[in-house]
Amino acid sequence: MAKKYCFVLNEETKEVRLGAGVDDEYYASIGMKLREVEQAYNGNWYLKGYAPVKPAPTVQEQVQALEAQTGLTRTLRELVLAENSGASDYVKQQAQEIETLAAPLREAEQ
Numbered sequence: 001m002a003k004k005y006c007f008v009l010n011e012e013t014k015e016v017r018l019g020a021g022v023d024d025e026y027y028a029s030i031g032m033k034l035r036e037v038e039q040a041y042n043g044n045w046y047l048k049g050y051a052p053v054k055p056a057p058t059v060q061e062q063v064q065a066l067e068a069q070t071g072l073t074r075t076l077r078e079l080v081l082a083e084n085s086g087a088s089d090y091v092k093q094q095a096q097e098i099e100t101l102a103a104p105l106r107e108a109e110q
Helices: 024-029 059-070 074-081 089-109
Strands: 002-010 015-018 033-039 045-047
Touching (some): 002 045, 015 033, 074 089
Antiparallel strands (some): 002 015, 002 033, 015 045, 033 045
């Protein structure tokens, strides 16, 4: 948390515009006030206590991240999890974890 000169842009969200630089006298002369502010995950600044937190990733975002991380797309997971696939237990475990996470998404598609 830091104290900076700012204008409140939105009374509802408490988003602020900061004074850029170090001319405190100028900021005060144009009506900016020295307030405690904090930066949110999205890069915007808010009065202390009002910065929104990053929402938890959706199941779809989690599946996409795991697919990108492991390279185990849905098609590859089906091959890996097929009987006698020859994939290692580690790869099978990773594929199964993603499949378990993705199961509700497939139910919603039907």
